[in-house]
Amino acid sequence: KINSARLWDAINETAKFGGTPKGGVRRLTLGAEDKQVRDWFRKACEDAGLEVKIDALGSMFALRKGRDMSKAPIGVGSHLDTQPTGGKFDGILGVLGALEMVRTLDDAGIETETPICIANWTNEEGSRFAPAMMASAAYAGDFTVDDILSRKDIDGVTVGEALDSIGYRGDVAVGTQKFSGFVELHIEQGPVLEAEGKTIGVVDTGQGVLWFDGKITGFESHAGTTPMHLRKDALGTLAEIVLATERVVTEIGALGTIGEAVIASPSRNVIPGEIAFTMDMRSADAGKLDAIEKGVREAITAIAAKRKVEVSFDKVWHKPPTHFNKDFVNAVENAATELGYSHRRITSGAGHDACNLNNVMPTAMVFIPSKDGISHNELESSTQDDCAAGANVLMHTVLALAGV
Amino acid sequence: KINSARLWDAINETAKFGGTPKGGVRRLTLGAEDKQVRDWFRKACEDAGLEVKIDALGSMFALRKGRDMSKAPIGVGSHLDTQPTGGKFDGILGVLGALEMVRTLDDAGIETETPICIANWTNEEGSRFAPAMMASAAYAGDFTVDDILSRKDIDGVTVGEALDSIGYRGDVAVGTQKFSGFVELHIEQGPVLEAEGKTIGVVDTGQGVLWFDGKITGFESHAGTTPMHLRKDALGTLAEIVLATERVVTEIGALGTIGEAVIASPSRNVIPGEIAFTMDMRSADAGKLDAIEKGVREAITAIAAKRKVEVSFDKVWHKPPTHFNKDFVNAVENAATELGYSHRRITSGAGHDACNLNNVMPTAMVFIPSKDGISHNELESSTQDDCAAGANVLMHTVLALAGV
Numbered sequence: 038k039i040n041s042a043r044l045w046d047a048i049n050e051t052a053k054f055g056g057t058p059k060g061g062v063r064r065l066t067l068g069a070e071d072k073q074v075r076d077w078f079r080k081a082c083e084d085a086g087l088e089v090k091i092d093a094l095g096s097m098f099a100l101r102k103g104r105d106m107s108k109a110p111i112g113v114g115s116h117l118d119t120q121p122t123g124g125k126f127d128g129i130l131g132v133l134g135a136l137e138m139v140r141t142l143d144d145a146g147i148e149t150e151t152p153i154c155i156a157n158w159t160n161e162e163g164s165r166f167a168p169a170m171m172a173s174a175a176y177a178g179d180f181t182v183d184d185i186l187s188r189k190d191i192d193g194v195t196v197g198e199a200l201d202s203i204g205y206r207g208d209v210a211v212g213t214q215k216f217s218g219f220v221e222l223h224i225e226q227g228p229v230l231e232a233e234g235k236t237i238g239v240v241d242t243g244q245g246v247l248w249f250d251g252k253i254t255g256f257e258s259h260a261g262t263t264p265m266h267l268r269k270d271a272l273g274t275l276a277e278i279v280l281a282t283e284r285v286v287t288e289i290g291a292l293g294t295i296g297e298a299v300i301a302s303p304s305r306n307v308i309p310g311e312i313a314f315t316m317d318m319r320s321a322d323a324g325k326l327d328a329i330e331k332g333v334r335e336a337i338t339a340i341a342a343k344r345k346v347e348v349s350f351d352k353v354w355h356k357p358p359t360h361f362n363k364d365f366v367n368a369v370e371n372a373a374t375e376l377g378y379s380h381r382r383i384t385s386g387a388g389h390d391a392c393n394l395n396n397v398m399p400t401a402m403v404f405i406p407s408k409d410g411i412s413h414n415e416l417e418s419s420t421q422d423d424c425a426a427g428a429n430v431l432m433h434t435v436l437a438l439a440g441v
Numbered sequence: 442k443i444n445s446a447r448l449w450d451a452i453n454e455t456a457k458f459g460g461t462p463k464g465g466v467r468r469l470t471l472g473a474e475d476k477q478v479r480d481w482f483r484k485a486c487e488d489a490g491l492e493v494k495i496d497a498l499g500s501m502f503a504l505r506k507g508r509d510m511s512k513a514p515i516g517v518g519s520h521l522d523t524q525p526t527g528g529k530f531d532g533i534l535g536v537l538g539a540l541e542m543v544r545t546l547d548d549a550g551i552e553t554e555t556p557i558c559i560a561n562w563t564n565e566e567g568s569r570f571a572p573a574m575m576a577s578a579a580y581a582g583d584f585t586v587d588d589i590l591s592r593k594d595i596d597g598v599t600v601g602e603a604l605d606s607i608g609y610r611g612d613v614a615v616g617t618q619k620f621s622g623f624v625e626l627h628i629e630q631g632p633v634l635e636a637e638g639k640t641i642g643v644v645d646t647g648q649g650v651l652w653f654d655g656k657i658t659g660f661e662s663h664a665g666t667t668p669m670h671l672r673k674d675a676l677g678t679l680a681e682i683v684l685a686t687e688r689v690v691t692e693i694g695a696l697g698t699i700g701e702a703v704i705a706s707p708s709r710n711v712i713p714g715e716i717a718f719t720m721d722m723r724s725a726d727a728g729k730l731d732a733i734e735k736g737v738r739e740a741i742t743a744i745a746a747k748r749k750v751e752v753s754f755d756k757v758w759h760k761p762p763t764h765f766n767k768d769f770v771n772a773v774e775n776a777a778t779e780l781g782y783s784h785r786r787i788t789s790g791a792g793h794d795a796c797n798l799n800n801v802m803p804t805a806m807v808f809i810p811s812k813d814g815i816s817h818n819e820l821e822s823s824t825q826d827d828c829a830a831g832a833n834v835l836m837h838t839v840l841a842l843a844g845v
């Protein structure tokens with residue numbers, strides 16, 4: 038079994054990189070705090086005797102040798118970046134759980150047949166740069182590296198510039214670090230495991246995700262002189278789109294979220310003339326994803342016509358639902374059973390780097406409970422025992438796959 | 442008659458202070474561009490032989506002597522600040538029209554019995570600091586000077602600091618520059634005069650205004666893992682408030698606008714947890730103003746309860762409807778008639794410094810048409826002929842009031 042106290046210490050120690058007064062973490066990808074946690078992680082890996090490499094998108098790979106170095110390593114890990122107001126478990130648990138596994142194997146003098154490689158994938162969160170799970174998507178060939186390097190944040194800084202600014206544009210070509218498979222430990226970020234009193238989620242499915250960039254162009258005018266029926270109010274338009282989206286996704290049984298909406302040149306006594314917004318749609322069922330996109334597009338067209346405004350609505354990311362590799366999912370389930378943890382099969386609501394990697398290698402995930410299902414919030418929390426249980430399942434899955 | 446070409450040149454020359462590529466003006470009160478136009482105005486007044494004084498809130502007063510210096514001057518003027526995406530007529534026409542009047546009187550060697558004083562009132566627009574018509578309100582005793590000096594913009598800069606930063610915190614105590622009355626020339630900013638083919642609006646009424654600061658506190662959570670029925674979505678809440686406001690004000694026959702709405706820490710895959718917003722309500726009928734406030738408050742309470750979120754909604758400004766001084770209104774009407782301009786009585790949809798001044802001295806306003814009723818927009822426009830007509834009515838009104 039892994040060292041529960043050492044894992045817990047590492048979680049609390051790294052939470053200071055970008056730590057917020059409310060006990061959360063703000064560590065946007067490729068920012069100053071991300072550099073701090075990356076430097077910490079690199080040193081921790083080197084102290085554990087691992088060789089650390091960085092690829093052209095800043096993803097970090099720390100190799101623990103195996104007896105048969107002709108075999109591609111089993112990959113483990115997750116991501117170190119967070120949401121603007123995120124918690125101290127989302128992502129980093131998977132990286133630190135992998136590090137703790139390596140430390141435990143070292144302590145016990147256990148060598149594996151297949152090497153092991155811990156990964157930290159750049160920009161899993163997708164807050165600063167779209168899409169989420171950016172670097173693993175490029176690794177899996179969904180986007181070209183040049184495309185990703187040119188993506189811009191809200192201040193116009195590109196991924197390439199951000200990588201250079203923190204010194205994490207590496208020399209390993211994206212995709213050349215090979216794996217024979219990948220196992221990612223993560224918090225559930227939803228309420229299911231806690232509600233059912235299960236310690237381990239054996240993730241067999243991941244929801245599909247659609248992301249959109251929208252823009253409403255109405256007409257700025259004076260709040261005191263423009264009659265209600267002559268207005269082209271961009272915010273009134275957005276309001277109808279928000280409520281129509283709630284209606285469409287609820288009817289179809291899926292999810293839809295407008296997370297960002299920015300009025301251009303806002304003023305108290307000016308009717309908003311222009312609003313940029315984003316939308317996130319999810320379902321584990323590809324048919325439902327299609328249906329909500331269709332329903333929301335129809336609603337937007339009708340609202341725009343009624344209000345005599347222009348609305349653009351462009352899909353910027355389409356990640357189909359994921360069905361994880363059967364053998365790897367079974368390996369996670371067997372490890373949970375052997376260790377005596379209560380467990381169940383589960384669908385991931387969130388997207389994960391594992392969802393991208395599953396397209397190019399056998400992949401599976403281990404979930405542990407999230408308190409009250411809260412995530413992407415500074416109050417996100419999991420217990421020390423559950424973190425340790427997750428790391429134990431990760432380790433025993435990897436030992437089964439890598440061979441002792 | 443005034444010199445139409447000289448007035449038009451002055452309008453176009455000053456439009457370069459904060460001029461935007463789309464032909465509008467961005468000259469937020471007490472910013473760098475406001476300093477530029479203030480410096481220009483001060484020099485133009487001094488060149489015309491006027492004595493310029495600045496009060497403790499940065500309002501500027503330029504005095505033209507009369508035969509009887511024991512009499513308080515007739516005030517004329519308006520404001521030099523603009524909206525973030527404003528036009529080149531709103532406010533400045535009233536100041537430049539007054540300047541053109543003085544230049545014309547000088548050219549014609551006309552002396553008045555009562556002195557004349559051109560005013561530029563600080564922060565009429567209310568975009569950077571609330572409330573609008575800030576300095577004239579303090580002049581009229583609606584707010585204390587200390588209160589106003591401590592108001593903050595979105596970056597936390599106070600009015601006092603902003604005054605110092607552009608060197609316009611003057612030594613005249615607020616309220617000590619006396620006037621025997623005030624006449625303000627302004628564009629209509631609405632569609633009425635143009636629609637009816639009238640050149641001059643004789644303003645007898647001004648709408649009342651209510652301003653509110655609102656804040657919605659829901660709960661940030663993950664867009665992919667939080668079921669629709671468990672969300673506390675601050676943007677969904679705002680959407681319902683926006684549409685309820687449209688419904689309430691339309692039923693009652695008044696105006697309501699949400700001009701600003703900012704999501705705290707926005708991210709594509711996070712359900713908005715907190716939104717700050719503002720609201721502007723208007724009616725010329727005090728009873729309707731009360732009714733829409735009541736209706737919107739009831740709607741907000743119901744929406745907050747249904748969505749299980751908190752909403753605060755605080756009134757930060759209450760300006761009752763204005764009924765301008767009968768004698769001054771008649772003086773404007775007589776001048777328009779004598780000059781042969783088509784005219785009608787009109788209600789001002791916008792607030793004006795004149796509305797505040799009317800509480801402490803006889804006051805009236807002259808309107809000219811706005812193209813397509815557009816204002817608080819870079820496309821705001823009026824013709825050279827209409828600007829000249831307005832300045833002529835202003836001059837002849839003042840001559841009648843000040844005595845030749």
Ligand SMILES: NC(=O)NCCC(=O)O
Pocket residue numbers: 127161162163169170226386387388389663664665710
């Ligand atoms: N795990 C996680 O929260 N990933 C962010 C991408 C997403 O929105 O699902």
Ligand SMILES: NC(=O)NCCC(=O)O
Pocket residue numbers: 259260261306531565566567573574630790791792793
């Ligand atoms: N004239 C004008 O637009 N004033 C700004 C204050 C208001 O919102 O009415």
